[in-house]
Amino acid sequence: MAISPSDTTALIHARGLSKRFANLVAVDAIDFDVDRGEAFGFLGPNGAGKTSTMRMIGCVSTPSSGTLSVLGMNPITDGPRIRARLGVVPQADTLDMELHVDENLFTYARYFDIPRDVARRRAKELLEFVQLNDRAKDEVEPLSGGMKRRLTIARALVNEPDLLLLDEPTTGLDPQARHLVWDRLYRLKQQGVTIVLTSHYMDEAEQLCDRLVVMDKAKIVASGSPRSLIDRYATREVLELRFKIDAAPALDGKLEGIADRVEVLPDRVLLYTQDGDAAAAAVHERGLQPESTLVRRSTLEDVFLRLTGRSLIE
Amino acid sequence: MIGTWRVLEHHLMVYRRTWKGGMFVSFASPILFLAAMGIGLGSLIARGPVRTVGGVSYLAFLAPGLLAATAMQTAFVEETYPIMAKLQWLRTYDGMLATPLTIGNLLGGEIGWLAVRQAITAITFFIVLVIFGTVSSVAAVLMIPVAVLNGLAFGLPIMAFSATQRKDKGFPVIGRFIITPLFLLGGVFFPIQRLPQLAQVIAWLTPLAHSVALARSLAIGGSNGSAAIHLAVPATYVVVGIAAAGITLRRRLVQ
Amino acid sequence: MIAILAGRRPAQVPAARRASHLVERNAILYRREWSLIVSGFFEPLLYLLAIGYGVGSLVGSAVTLNGHPIPYAAFVAPALMATSAMNGAVYETAFNFFYKLKYVKLYDAVLATPLGVADVALGEIVWALIRGTLYALGFLIVMAGLGLIASPWAILALPAAMLIGFTFAAVGTAASTFVRTWQDFDLVLIVMIPLFLFSATFYPITLYPGALQLVVQLTPLYHGVDLLRSLTTGSIGPGLVGDLVYLVVLGGAALLLAAVRLQRLLLK
Numbered sequence: 109m110a111i112s113p114s115d116t117t118a119l120i121h122a123r124g125l126s127k128r129f130a131n132l133v134a135v136d137a138i139d140f141d142v143d144r145g146e147a148f149g150f151l152g153p154n155g156a157g158k159t160s161t162m163r164m165i166g167c168v169s170t171p172s173s174g175t176l177s178v179l180g181m182n183p184i185t186d187g188p189r190i191r192a193r194l195g196v197v198p199q200a201d202t203l204d205m206e207l208h209v210d211e212n213l214f215t216y217a218r219y220f221d222i223p224r225d226v227a228r229r230r231a232k233e234l235l236e237f238v239q240l241n242d243r244a245k246d247e248v249e250p251l252s253g254g255m256k257r258r259l260t261i262a263r264a265l266v267n268e269p270d271l272l273l274l275d276e277p278t279t280g281l282d283p284q285a286r287h288l289v290w291d292r293l294y295r296l297k298q299q300g301v302t303i304v305l306t307s308h309y310m311d312e313a314e315q316l317c318d319r320l321v322v323m324d325k326a327k328i329v330a331s332g333s334p335r336s337l338i339d340r341y342a343t344r345e346v347l348e349l350r351f352k353i354d355a356a357p358a359l360d361g362k363l364e365g366i367a368d369r370v371e372v373l374p375d376r377v378l379l380y381t382q383d384g385d386a387a388a389a390a391v392h393e394r395g396l397q398p399e400s401t402l403v404r405r406s407t408l409e410d411v412f413l414r415l416t417g418r419s420l421i422e
Numbered sequence: 423m424i425g426t427w428r429v430l431e432h433h434l435m436v437y438r439r440t441w442k443g444g445m446f447v448s449f450a451s452p453i454l455f456l457a458a459m460g461i462g463l464g465s466l467i468a469r470g471p472v473r474t475v476g477g478v479s480y481l482a483f484l485a486p487g488l489l490a491a492t493a494m495q496t497a498f499v500e501e502t503y504p505i506m507a508k509l510q511w512l513r514t515y516d517g518m519l520a521t522p523l524t525i526g527n528l529l530g531g532e533i534g535w536l537a538v539r540q541a542i543t544a545i546t547f548f549i550v551l552v553i554f555g556t557v558s559s560v561a562a563v564l565m566i567p568v569a570v571l572n573g574l575a576f577g578l579p580i581m582a583f584s585a586t587q588r589k590d591k592g593f594p595v596i597g598r599f600i601i602t603p604l605f606l607l608g609g610v611f612f613p614i615q616r617l618p619q620l621a622q623v624i625a626w627l628t629p630l631a632h633s634v635a636l637a638r639s640l641a642i643g644g645s646n647g648s649a650a651i652h653l654a655v656p657a658t659y660v661v662v663g664i665a666a667a668g669i670t671l672r673r674r675l676v677q
Numbered sequence: 678m679i680a681i682l683a684g685r686r687p688a689q690v691p692a693a694r695r696a697s698h699l700v701e702r703n704a705i706l707y708r709r710e711w712s713l714i715v716s717g718f719f720e721p722l723l724y725l726l727a728i729g730y731g732v733g734s735l736v737g738s739a740v741t742l743n744g745h746p747i748p749y750a751a752f753v754a755p756a757l758m759a760t761s762a763m764n765g766a767v768y769e770t771a772f773n774f775f776y777k778l779k780y781v782k783l784y785d786a787v788l789a790t791p792l793g794v795a796d797v798a799l800g801e802i803v804w805a806l807i808r809g810t811l812y813a814l815g816f817l818i819v820m821a822g823l824g825l826i827a828s829p830w831a832i833l834a835l836p837a838a839m840l841i842g843f844t845f846a847a848v849g850t851a852a853s854t855f856v857r858t859w860q861d862f863d864l865v866l867i868v869m870i871p872l873f874l875f876s877a878t879f880y881p882i883t884l885y886p887g888a889l890q891l892v893v894q895l896t897p898l899y900h901g902v903d904l905l906r907s908l909t910t911g912s913i914g915p916g917l918v919g920d921l922v923y924l925v926v927l928g929g930a931a932l933l934l935a936a937v938r939l940q941r942l943l944l945k
Contacts, residue, residue: 145865158886164928166787166789168789168943187793188692188695188791188792188793189791191788191789191790191791192791196789198786198789199783200782202782202785202786203786204702204783204786206706207702207706209707211705211706214704214705215698215701215705216786216790218698218701218702219695219698219699219702219790219791219792220790220791221694221695221698221791263786267790303742325822442698450867450870451866451870454870454871454874454875455872455874458874458875458878458879459732459874459879462875462879462884463732463736463879463880464885465880466736466739466740466880466884467732467735467736468738468877470735470736470737470738470739471735471737471738472735472737475735480735527894535766594713594716595716598716598719598720599716599719599828602720602723603723606724606726606727606731607726607727607731608722608724610730611727611731612727612731612734612735616731616734617731631840
């Protein structure tokens with residue numbers, strides 16, 4: 109496990125961090141560090157413990173045991189001081205539906221004790237940043253999912269946070285809205301904002317994260333950069349084959365030796381290989397006739413499959 | 423006709439699960455008013471300058487008025503948020519219109535349901551009045567249809583209004599500026615003749631004053647000379663309400 | 678770096694400044710919805726007209742205070758003022774609080790900022806008090822205009838109404854933490870309407886049989902009504918101390934309960 113050499117520079121430092129509810133262990137003794145200026149990801153399926161971890165970092169949930177420091181402070185005793193320097197994008201939008209778009213940013217800035225004129229100016233700048241300036245005086249309810257998400261992100265930036273926490277920033281958004289959010293987050297990263305995000309999308313992590321940990325069943329099962337994880341736990345390319353329904357039993361043994369590793373999923377077969385096209389040719393040579401073949405680069409999805417034996421999104 | 427019955431059936435089925443929720447507004451609250459005002463305040467009035475109101479005890483004076491006013495309040499409760507829910511929040515109507523049912527069926531079903539709902543409330547309340555001993559004539563049983571008519575006279579125009587609303591902000595306004603003032607000043611708690619002249623004229627333009635007057639004369643047994651006009655005013659509201667609701671519902675649901 | 682022991686979390690002391698930002702949020706909302714605030718004056722005035730004067734004309738001078746008959750409107754008005762303070766506080770806390778807590782998850786967003794649970798509760802109660810004070814002031818002015826104030830003690834009716842507002846705001850906040858669905862609010866009404874009707878609001882408590890008088894004296898609104906009625910009619914007696922103690926103790930206990938419950942609900 110990658111542990112940063114000097115704990116003092118880490119913005120977040122966790123050792124043996126656990127969260128237990130009455131009859132459930134949500135987070136089970138995890139260790140991690142997040143350094144200044146990096147984009148750090150928690151990846152895993154629903155229920156892996158990502159959100160519980162985020163809530164502990166955000167000082168709205170008390171750890172059951174272990175050590176946690178955020179911005180060099182103790183979340184239990186310094187909650188308000190830590191939260192003053194955090195920006196939080198929760199999993200579900202918690203916008204103030206009774207207030208207008210710009211009022212949402214203004215009042216949120218006031219919660220941080222930001223002077224009124226500064227709050228007003230920042231609200232205006234941030235609405236431009238998330239491309240909602242023409243909706244400033246509108247109600248929140250009719251905004252699309254992507255717009256609400258961008259507004260929530262703008263809201264999280266209103267105190268110019270040292271650390272931005274994003275819990276599944278693009279879940280439920282359509283591809284276009286998603287790319288727009290990614291673009292804005294990428295710009296923030298360029299500006300040096302430290303970002304911690306959770307996701308169950310591998311492509312999101314690949315796009316945004318410098319370093320990530322893969323969580324499964326309350327534990328960290330792997331960590332590293334997206335590329336290093338792919339290198340370690342997958343191959344360069346993947347060949348995806350789809351066969352006619354019920355054809356799978358007939359495959360028995362026929363794919364052996366073509367790829368480094370074969371995964372048979374309910375709806376398709378994945379062949380992990382350095383050269384997808386060559387593998388596809390070999391499949392056809394053996395007289396197999398898949399309905400479709402697809403060669404693609406391997407992704408973190410494949411890493412997750414390898415680590416846990418399960419597909420990431422059920 | 424059969425379609426209308428199907429819609430009514432739907433409402434009855436929902437009511438089987440939710441009737442407890444409305445119990446308080448419809449039943450318990452008017453009974454509490456009857457006890458506090460009719461008996462408590464009534465004993466003060468019995469020591470006051472007039473002693474009786476319209477020749478009877480204050481309790482007997484108040485009871486038929488509360489029966490009619492409860493119909494108005496039930497109409498307000500039933501035809502505001504629930505209509506908004508069916509139109510917008512739960513989209514019940516959209517679901518119904520995806521079947522052979524027509525908008526006419528929806529409206530017919532709503533009217534039938536409102537009448538049933540009003541009848542349940544009025545009958546229960548009537549039984550309470552019998553227990554309180556304020557019913558002295560057989561004709562008093564006719565208060566039940568009078569209350570149902572009053573409930574429809576308020577409910578249908580309110581429904582027509584609700585069908586035009588996209589937010590629920592207008593409902594408290596109706597409550598504060600129409601329903602509560604009528605409840606307090608519309609002849610339920612004291613004779614309308616004690617209001618200023620202008621207020622009396624306004625009161626007589628509403629269904630409530632007429633329904634209260636008619637219910638009271640049925641309960642106490644006084645003259646029924648103006649029964650025709652006391653029926654005609656609420657009936658006019660019903661007819662206009664049906665027409666208006668037909669228009670606003672259609673406009674809302676067929677785009 | 679401090680090792681963490683399970684379940685130990687020091688209760689946060691509310692900071693007035695942090696809580697004030699939540700008050701500001703509500704003020705921003707109501708700047709737009711000012712008509713809602715204004716129409717809140719309307720209902721108690723209607724009751725005063727209908728019951729105080731309309732029904733009052735049937736009552737005549739049947740009500741006596743310390744052996745002297747007083748106008749019925751002067752008798753009822755302080756009770757309506759107390760009821761209005763209760764209603765305003767409970768609606769603003771129990772209903773709105775529940776809406777923000779469970780439906781729109783407003784506080785989840787607020788708690789991600791430096792504001793803590795105690796700040797949130799304090800902010801909402803202060804807001805309810807500000808509104809309630811405005812209503813009470815408006816009602817007092819109307820009472821004075823109608824000649825329903827018989828004593829200079831009435832000047833204390835304003836802080837007294839604030840105390841009633843505080844007590845019921847604390848009770849309402851505590852109650853809201855127990856509410857699971859909108860249906861549960863029927864229970865809140867089932868408590869509030871009898872309180873309104875039977876707290877010696879419309880007739881003197883002496884009209885009740887002895888045992889019932891005792892029961893009524895155990896309920897909170899009765900003490901609010903008694904407090905305001907004593908002040909506006911000038912019948913000052915030792916009973917006032919009992920009213921004050923009752924309201925302060927109930928309010929304090931409810932506030933404590935609300936803080937503990939909220940801490941548990943919001944900081945899982």
